[in-house]
Amino acid sequence: MNNMGLKSKDMISAADLTKAEVDSILKEADVMLSHIKRKKPLDMLKGRILATLFFEPSTRTRMSFESAMHRLGGSIIGFSGTEGTSVTKGETLRDTLRNVENYADAIAMRNPIEGSARLAADTVRIPVINGGDGSNQHPTQALLDLFTIKVEKGLKGTKVALCGDLKYGRTVHSLIYLLCMYGMDVRLVSPKTLRMPKHVLDDIKERYSYAPVEEESLDGVVGWADVLYVTRIQRERFPDQNEYERVAGSYFVDNETLKKAKKGMVILHPLPRVDEIRPEVDCTSCAKYFEQSFYGIAVRMALLKMLIGGNG
Amino acid sequence: MNNMGLKSKDMISAADLTKAEVDSILKEADVMLSHIKRKKPLDMLKGRILATLFFEPSTRTRMSFESAMHRLGGSIIGFSGTEGTSVTKGETLRDTLRNVENYADAIAMRNPIEGSARLAADTVRIPVINGGDGSNQHPTQALLDLFTIKVEKGLKGTKVALCGDLKYGRTVHSLIYLLCMYGMDVRLVSPKTLRMPKHVLDDIKERYSYAPVEEESLDGVVGWADVLYVTRIQRERFPDQNEYERVAGSYFVDNETLKKAKKGMVILHPLPRVDEIRPEVDCTSCAKYFEQSFYGIAVRMALLKMLIGGNG
Amino acid sequence: MNNMGLKSKDMISAADLTKAEVDSILKEADVMLSHIKRKKPLDMLKGRILATLFFEPSTRTRMSFESAMHRLGGSIIGFSGTEGTSVTKGETLRDTLRNVENYADAIAMRNPIEGSARLAADTVRIPVINGGDGSNQHPTQALLDLFTIKVEKGLKGTKVALCGDLKYGRTVHSLIYLLCMYGMDVRLVSPKTLRMPKHVLDDIKERYSYAPVEEESLDGVVGWADVLYVTRIQRERFPDQNEYERVAGSYFVDNETLKKAKKGMVILHPLPRVDEIRPEVDCTSCAKYFEQSFYGIAVRMALLKMLIGGNG
Numbered sequence: 055m056n057n058m059g060l061k062s063k064d065m066i067s068a069a070d071l072t073k074a075e076v077d078s079i080l081k082e083a084d085v086m087l088s089h090i091k092r093k094k095p096l097d098m099l100k101g102r103i104l105a106t107l108f109f110e111p112s113t114r115t116r117m118s119f120e121s122a123m124h125r126l127g128g129s130i131i132g133f134s135g136t137e138g139t140s141v142t143k144g145e146t147l148r149d150t151l152r153n154v155e156n157y158a159d160a161i162a163m164r165n166p167i168e169g170s171a172r173l174a175a176d177t178v179r180i181p182v183i184n185g186g187d188g189s190n191q192h193p194t195q196a197l198l199d200l201f202t203i204k205v206e207k208g209l210k211g212t213k214v215a216l217c218g219d220l221k222y223g224r225t226v227h228s229l230i231y232l233l234c235m236y237g238m239d240v241r242l243v244s245p246k247t248l249r250m251p252k253h254v255l256d257d258i259k260e261r262y263s264y265a266p267v268e269e270e271s272l273d274g275v276v277g278w279a280d281v282l283y284v285t286r287i288q289r290e291r292f293p294d295q296n297e298y299e300r301v302a303g304s305y306f307v308d309n310e311t312l313k314k315a316k317k318g319m320v321i322l323h324p325l326p327r328v329d330e331i332r333p334e335v336d337c338t339s340c341a342k343y344f345e346q347s348f349y350g351i352a353v354r355m356a357l358l359k360m361l362i363g364g365n366g
Numbered sequence: 367m368n369n370m371g372l373k374s375k376d377m378i379s380a381a382d383l384t385k386a387e388v389d390s391i392l393k394e395a396d397v398m399l400s401h402i403k404r405k406k407p408l409d410m411l412k413g414r415i416l417a418t419l420f421f422e423p424s425t426r427t428r429m430s431f432e433s434a435m436h437r438l439g440g441s442i443i444g445f446s447g448t449e450g451t452s453v454t455k456g457e458t459l460r461d462t463l464r465n466v467e468n469y470a471d472a473i474a475m476r477n478p479i480e481g482s483a484r485l486a487a488d489t490v491r492i493p494v495i496n497g498g499d500g501s502n503q504h505p506t507q508a509l510l511d512l513f514t515i516k517v518e519k520g521l522k523g524t525k526v527a528l529c530g531d532l533k534y535g536r537t538v539h540s541l542i543y544l545l546c547m548y549g550m551d552v553r554l555v556s557p558k559t560l561r562m563p564k565h566v567l568d569d570i571k572e573r574y575s576y577a578p579v580e581e582e583s584l585d586g587v588v589g590w591a592d593v594l595y596v597t598r599i600q601r602e603r604f605p606d607q608n609e610y611e612r613v614a615g616s617y618f619v620d621n622e623t624l625k626k627a628k629k630g631m632v633i634l635h636p637l638p639r640v641d642e643i644r645p646e647v648d649c650t651s652c653a654k655y656f657e658q659s660f661y662g663i664a665v666r667m668a669l670l671k672m673l674i675g676g677n678g
Numbered sequence: 679m680n681n682m683g684l685k686s687k688d689m690i691s692a693a694d695l696t697k698a699e700v701d702s703i704l705k706e707a708d709v710m711l712s713h714i715k716r717k718k719p720l721d722m723l724k725g726r727i728l729a730t731l732f733f734e735p736s737t738r739t740r741m742s743f744e745s746a747m748h749r750l751g752g753s754i755i756g757f758s759g760t761e762g763t764s765v766t767k768g769e770t771l772r773d774t775l776r777n778v779e780n781y782a783d784a785i786a787m788r789n790p791i792e793g794s795a796r797l798a799a800d801t802v803r804i805p806v807i808n809g810g811d812g813s814n815q816h817p818t819q820a821l822l823d824l825f826t827i828k829v830e831k832g833l834k835g836t837k838v839a840l841c842g843d844l845k846y847g848r849t850v851h852s853l854i855y856l857l858c859m860y861g862m863d864v865r866l867v868s869p870k871t872l873r874m875p876k877h878v879l880d881d882i883k884e885r886y887s888y889a890p891v892e893e894e895s896l897d898g899v900v901g902w903a904d905v906l907y908v909t910r911i912q913r914e915r916f917p918d919q920n921e922y923e924r925v926a927g928s929y930f931v932d933n934e935t936l937k938k939a940k941k942g943m944v945i946l947h948p949l950p951r952v953d954e955i956r957p958e959v960d961c962t963s964c965a966k967y968f969e970q971s972f973y974g975i976a977v978r979m980a981l982l983k984m985l986i987g988g989n990g
Contacts, residue, residue, distance in 0.1 A: 094725070153429075347777045465949060466737075
């Protein structure tokens with residue numbers, strides 16, 4: 055009841071979650087946050103194993119999951135990059151997963167192919183957590199983003215602008231569902247070539263009868279937003295490098311931007327950032343993107359405990 | 367007494383083991399299997415460290431050892447691939463091992479050079495477990511194969527066909543000793559160019575006064591075997607790629623094969639498989655190759671506990 | 679009081695340490711040594727996490743830190759090599775570190791850029807341990823060298839010769855401070871092109887009013903030294919490969935060298951060694967370089983406990 059029956063479920067897409075489930079995750083994350091602050095060793099997942107299968111480069115997400123699992127007393131097996139794996143011997147993803155489910159109690163996976171996380175969840179009996187499948191979804195990032203907004207600004211009536219690469223950036227594809235679920239006011243700021251995919255907007259419209267305003271310039275939203283959520287223009291997502299160069303320089307936040315900002319506005323970013331938030335912004339009170347990665351531990355601890363179950 | 371004095375010994379070749387030792391390993395694996403099923407956290411190897419030194423790609427074997435060690439409450443250090451290691455600075459294997467023995471309580475090693483595991487065992491005082499040395503031996507795989515046969519079919523009078531690449535496949539070089547040790551009836555099925563090495567057959571003859579029948583076609587054994595043990599025709603073991611292409615397509619199991627099979631026959635495979643077992647076979651009751659990797663955890667837990675000793 | 683207030687400090691350079699601090703580290707290492715020998719599982723750092731960030735190849739130092747952390751009951755997250763990290767996405771070192779400080783209780787870092795460890799310590803609030811920054815400093819190696827000298831020969835009046843590459847070898851840049859701090863007699867033996875940097879000698883002169891004798895030949899010191907500290911002539915530190923070939927062959931220790939040695943002389947080496955100590959020396963009583971890596975676990979356990987604090 056307390057964990058809304060998340061045990062043994064998967065975490066593939068933010069769109070799969072009910073509001074009651076998200077509520078219970080946020081509540082559990084609050085509890086975990088207080089555990090972290092007290093620094094008391096936990097045994098909740100002692101004897102349990104999380105497999106972190108990262109077929110694509112990642113420091114942040116992988117280490118964050120591993121830290122969360124260790125904080126709960128659990129252990130880690132896994133790999134980062136496919137070099138040392140059986141994939142190089144011609145093994146299919148399904149076969150790899152069917153083995154790993156014998157070794158672990160849950161899987162956190164990142165794979166460049168869209169839909170691979172869903173395939174994984176359909177293949178194995180243990181819980182699968184999507185740590186990013188191509189430019190599709192990244193639900194745990196969205197949950198930690200939401201939790202950060204809750205802690206920093208509250209969820210009620212908060213105005214959120216999603217900025218930058220909304221086409222290839224998987225984190226915003228997940229986050230927009232949660233923002234609309236809580237009835238927040240959302241604006242989308244991106245160059246024409248990098249707009250939020252139509253299928254996402256259609257789905258949002260159908261689920262929440264809501265159509266976010268789309269803009270092309272940051273100037274229009276900095277005076278409006280309580281939360282400015284900035285994303286990286288990812289070079290590796292662009293088939294055409296010329297297109298990349300042209301748009302990369304047009305979306306960035308510096309101290310000039312902040313002068314026009316609404317009082318109390320906070321800036322979030324899924325990280326890593328490159329140039330889109332200038333270093334001068336880091337020491338302002340608007341900058342909450344490093345706190346955000348701290349809250350991520352609490353959220354992932356909550357998820358791991360709820361999905362795996364553990365020793366009560 | 368209970369563990370036949372395995373403590374502080376090495377596990378280099380299946381041929382080194384006495385029947386009493388194998389008996390005690392199988393018995394301990396049974397105990398571990400029940401521990402896994404009850405999901406109770408164990409502290410048997412708490413504070414102990416296993417070094418997994420994989421100089422060659424591996425997901426399965428490395429993760430299986432790491433999972434087994436974690437299930438016993440122990441910890442892992444190690445590497446996969448030589449890139450980040452001192453080997454790139456010109457250090458000898460012996461020197462690397464002499465350091466690692468100061469950091470760990472046991473070593474599980476995979477190295478492409480035949481005999482490297484024996485060298486390791488002769489170099490350090492802590493137990494060394496051979497996780498595969500070239501195309502030579504892979505004793506823990508053989509033990510988990512045997513344990514799977516015991517659980518699925520029993521060991522007494524069971525008929526086992528070893529099929530595929532018997533020349534380069536190290537798992538069958540280890541397994542055949544254990545099968546003959548328990549008096550099982552063994553047939554060897556392979557193309558002429560990939561037959562079981564003569565030195566192995568000679569050794570089997572001398573030890574067990576037994577000469578397995580050798581065949582070239584699967585058809586001759588599917589109606590006979592209780593256990594069909596299929597191995598991958600490994601591309602990387604072939605000096606000549608043309609030879610590989612020619613034989614790779616000739617040994618595979620599909621639903622047609624199963625129609626001719628003896629009632630209750632089970633199929634095992636050390637994995638990864640590529641094409642030699644068609645996916646359609648996976649959902650039949652013959653397919654036990656994924657269960658096999660599950661039993662592997664129990665067997666490796668048994669070995670780690672017996673070799674390292676731990677906290678009783 | 680007992681740990682001289684090391685908690686939450688950093689370990690960047692041996693030159694930062696007071697004698698009282700080094701005394702307390704050596705004392706704590708003695709305690710840890712007895713813990714290791716009794717093999718009793720420890721919970722001192724249970725629930726705590728060490729991030730090992732190795733931007734450069736390392737087996738020894740990384741695995742040694744990880745072993746030490748596990749022996750104390752703690753956990754590890756991290757990476758070895760930059761391939762699977764956000765650095766490949768253009769993230770700055772500071773940003774990487776600001777994230778990692780949210781995931782861990784301390785950082786052990788190796789980075790090829792001189793001064794990077796100091797930058798790290800200035801960036802994050804959690805303790806940073808320098809595991810080697812280019813050819814600059816490697817303080818934990820120096821501390822374990824000192825501890826080995828203490829255990830094997832005592833610190834009072836001991837004569838130490840540092841031999842080999844004193845220019846690029848970062849371990850000797852750290853060790854010389856500790857030797858002079860304890861008033862030991864030091865001689866420096868190297869080819870002209872690989873002498874100890876002038877800024878180090880100047881600093882030593884100023885701090886300890888001491889100027890070590892510099893020599894070019896091993897012959898002059900083998901009859902004098904109680905401790906012969908040999909370093910590898912590192913190929914990767916030489917911009918000019920011809921220069922490397924010329925000097926590499928001129929500094930080595932074999933059984934001939936030992937005939938001229940002072941009675942009871944011990945040989946240390948930070949490892950990995952290549953040819954500078956011949957294998958025939960390994961089985962003599964002079965060879966203490968593998969014991970040295972064993973003592974390293976005790977020293978790193980002491981440091982981790984003192985810096986992180988833990989559960990008392």
